[in-house]
Amino acid sequence: MIAPWETLRRRPIPKRFAGVGVAAIASVAALSGCGSSSHAATAPTSSPASAGATIVIKNFAFVPSTLTVSPGEKVTVRNTDSATHTVTSTAATKAFDTGNINPGQTVTFTAPNVTGSYAYICQIHQFMHGTLTVR
Numbered sequence: 001m002i003a004p005w006e007t008l009r010r011r012p013i014p015k016r017f018a019g020v021g022v023a024a025i026a027s028v029a030a031l032s033g034c035g036s037s038s039h040a041a042t043a044p045t046s047s048p049a050s051a052g053a054t055i056v057i058k059n060f061a062f063v064p065s066t067l068t069v070s071p072g073e074k075v076t077v078r079n080t081d082s083a084t085h086t087v088t089s090t091a092a093t094k095a096f097d098t099g100n101i102n103p104g105q106t107v108t109f110t111a112p113n114v115t116g117s118y119a120y121i122c123q124i125h126q127f128m129h130g131t132l133t134v135r
């Protein structure tokens with residue numbers, strides 16, 4: 001920022017104006033001060049809701065039963081049950097299949113690159129249903 005008097009200073013200044021600018025600035029600085037500490041108190045920005053796409057298997061169910069991800073996104077599957085499960089696409093193309101996920105195991109698979117809605121089941125317990133939406 002260039003103060004007006006800075007540009008004026010290059011020219012000869014009549015003596016009667018010389019002190020005015022400095023005095024004005026000094027009083028402004030005194031009033032505004034620097035005592036405000038509120039700037040430092042800003043809360044950290046909350047992390048995005050997506051901590052990565054995750055499906056949890058719990059009590060023979062997929063949680064959430066519907067999940068929306070981006071094409072090719074990595075999806076984490078955590079089996080918290082004491083039974084082995086799978087996440088297997090029912091599409092004719094079998095768009096994805098984790099294979100067996102042992103109790104307590106966490107695996108990842110890659111979502112299809114083609115947008116759409118992909119139903120999946122647990123191949124071992126075929127009453128377990130979920131849907132992966134890619135968009």
Ligand SMILES: [Cu+2]
Binds near residue numbers: 084123128
């Ligand atoms: Cu199962």
